Structure formats: structure tokens, C-alpha cells
Amino acid sequence: MAKTIGVVLSERIVAGLIVDYKLEGPLYTFPESEDDAYGLVELPTEDLVRRICEQIKRAAGDAGDLMAVGVALPGLIKQGVVEEAPNLPQLKGARIEERLKVELRNNGINVPVCVINDADGVAAGLAAHHEKLDSLIRVWTLGIGIGFGRYPFAPGVWEGGHTVVTLDDKERFCGCGGRGHMEGIMGQRAMRLRFLDMEPEEVFQAAKEGDPRCVEFKRLWHKALAAGIANSIHMDGTGKFFLTGFNVRFVDLPMLKDYLQQMVKMSPLMSYALEIVEDDAATRVIGAAVTALQAAGR
Known part of the structure; x- marks a missing residue:
């Protein structure tokens, strides 16, 4: 079974475990309250990276043999670098793939990370x-x-x-x-x-x-x-x-x-x-995971 973590970053962070292109278990969200939906804009880049990795760890749980992590976010992404991000301006210029890999490795998760545009994740x-x-x-x-x-x-x-x-x-x-x-x-x-x-x-x-x-x-x-x-x-x-x-x-x-x-x-x-089609967070999470799995050659 292909186990992957998919993450979507928009107004909130949403993460889930994907097994063979299907959601396994619940979606994990930060912030949990919709009243805090614009709180991410106020987070410095390092705090935002840490929050993303926290949701990845929650979604992974005790699942072993993870193959990849896919993260979909709004903005212009090129080779793991956020070249432009009007909705999350603190990410502009961030080597987001590299930062996520380091933070995940520090938390015991050593897998390929693929960052894509959120609309590509939907597709x-x-x-x-x-x-x-x-x-x-x-x-x-x-x-x-x-x-x-x-x-x-x-x-x-x-x-x-x-x-x-x-x-x-x-x-x-x-x-x-x-x-x-x-x-x-x-x-x-x-x-x-x-x-x-x-x-x-x-x-x-x-x-x-x-x-x-x-x-x-x-x-x-x-x-x-x-x-x-x-x-x-x-x-x-x-x-x-x-x-x-x-x-x-x-x-x-x-x-x-x-x-x-x-x-x-x-x-x-x-x-x-x-x-x-309905705007479904699960579809976006699955898309991020699918893209990461394919980028890893699996």
C-alpha cells in the first residue's frame, strides 16, 4: 500500500493520510476554529513551517513506511521555492521544500517532500x-x-x-x-x-x-x-x-x-x-499526496 501525507495550505492548514489514492482516517486542521481562518497570515515563516509539520505528524500517527509528503499552497512555486504568494506574503522567497524536509527530519520523518500550487493539487x-x-x-x-x-x-x-x-x-x-x-x-x-x-x-x-x-x-x-x-x-x-x-x-x-x-x-x-464540482478539502489533500507520490517515482 502506498502511504502518503497530503497537506493543503490556504486559510487553514489541512492534512490527511492517503493510502492508495484514498483518504484514510480524519483530516487534521489548524486552526480548528473557522473564526481563526486568517490567523496564518500573521505567522512568521518558521512558525508556519512548524505548524505544517505538526499537522503532518498528527496525520501520520503510527503509520509506518511513508513514501512522501505533498504540500499544496497558493502561489507561484518553482523547484521548491515560493517565488510569489500574495495570500501568504511571508512565504515569498522561502525555500519551502527544504525547510519542511529539515523540520520533518528533526521530528523523525525522513521522506521526499513535494510542494505544488494548490490549484494543481485540486486538479x-x-x-x-x-x-x-x-x-x-x-x-x-x-x-x-x-x-x-x-x-x-x-x-x-x-x-x-x-x-x-x-x-x-x-x-x-x-x-x-x-x-x-x-x-x-x-x-x-x-x-x-x-x-x-x-x-x-x-x-x-x-x-x-x-x-x-x-x-x-x-x-x-x-x-x-x-x-x-x-x-x-x-x-x-x-x-x-x-x-x-x-x-x-x-x-x-x-x-x-x-x-x-x-x-x-x-x-x-x-x-x-x-x-x-464541490470544493472539498479532501480532494485537495488527495491531490497533494498523489503529486508527491508521482514526483517520488512511485
Whole structure:
């Protein structure tokens, strides 16, 4: 049996033991209370590394023969180094794989560690869940930011949320400061900046009720998502796209498909499919573990 630990780092740290691509036992979370969900931003890097390793130890329990540890976190990860992490800025520049290996070794766990982008973890988890580990899987995660995940992993930046989807000079709401980005329209933070008097859920509810300003934004939001998907199709080919994250609740599939049909016109590229899936922490944890296991050559 292949025993691996998967960890997801977002608003909280979530870890679990994965045996043969399936969750074995409970998920372990820090902080446990959702009221402390943004406490990780305040932790220095060394404390954050220590907390991650504590959850790994809890998840491992007395399980022997661990093969690898996979950690999925938001940001631009390259060869074990966090090159950019807007949601956890203290990690920028951290040699996170090396730090985790050292801390785990000091705690008696000497296994390969693989750190990936959290959206890639979602894609790998969905591939395992749907028994599609031999297929191309792409996923958009709609939340505080916009993540783009791809399985199988391929070298590259893959910051799909920063795809330019408009040339409007006024579109400057992306957290990175860039103009016209998909995340600057669709991200939770960006929507709050755009509608200072309304929460995102209020905006989409008002759109249902016919408020002109909100109806116009709902259309823009769906055009941005369609543009991101269309760009991926034109660059990487057809296939299945999963949509997940807590803001997937705003997706109007008929509207999205209509805009996408207007953007993708080449007949060889029209055999794509869209599916909305629940944002499940277990899927992310499994994906981190699967990627680590494959990176270890197992």
C-alpha cells in the first residue's frame, strides 16, 4: 500500500493520510476554529513551517513506511521555492521544500517532500477521484483569487488567474496590480473593491432581481471566465474543465456556455466539457499526496 501525507495550505492548514489514492482516517486542521481562518497570515515563516509539520505528524500517527509528503499552497512555486504568494506574503522567497524536509527530519520523518500550487493539487485530486490519472484535467478555482490547475503537472508558470481578458484601462482590481486580469474581475477581493457598498453575493442576487449595474457585472464576470477557458483551449487543446471554489455558486452554466461558444469557433477545438464540482478539502489533500507520490517515482 502506498502511504502518503497530503497537506493543503490556504486559510487553514489541512492534512490527511492517503493510502492508495484514498483518504484514510480524519483530516487534521489548524486552526480548528473557522473564526481563526486568517490567523496564518500573521505567522512568521518558521512558525508556519512548524505548524505544517505538526499537522503532518498528527496525520501520520503510527503509520509506518511513508513514501512522501505533498504540500499544496497558493502561489507561484518553482523547484521548491515560493517565488510569489500574495495570500501568504511571508512565504515569498522561502525555500519551502527544504525547510519542511529539515523540520520533518528533526521530528523523525525522513521522506521526499513535494510542494505544488494548490490549484494543481485540486486538479490531481479530481483526476484521482474520477479515476482519470491518465487524462488531461484542468480546473478553475473561484475564491479569494482565481486559480488554474492542470493535471498531469507540466513545467510552466500557469498563473491562469492573471490571464488578460480585457483591455479596459479601468480594470485595475487585481491584487497583483496588473491591468485587465481575470482575477481582477472574478476574485472575491476584487469584487469587494469594485462594489464597496455590496458583498459579492448581494451583487449576484441584485442581478437576479434586474438591477442594471449588477446585471452588467454578472455578464462581465461570465465573459471573463469564458475568456480564461477559451484561452486555455486555444493554447492547450480541448478536454474537460472543472469549476470549483466557494464562488462557483455564482456560475450560470447556460450563460457561460453561450459566451464560450462565441469565443471558440474552430471545429477541432469544440469538443470541450464543463462541470461544476464541490470544493472539498479532501480532494485537495488527495491531490497533494498523489503529486508527491508521482514526483517520488512511485
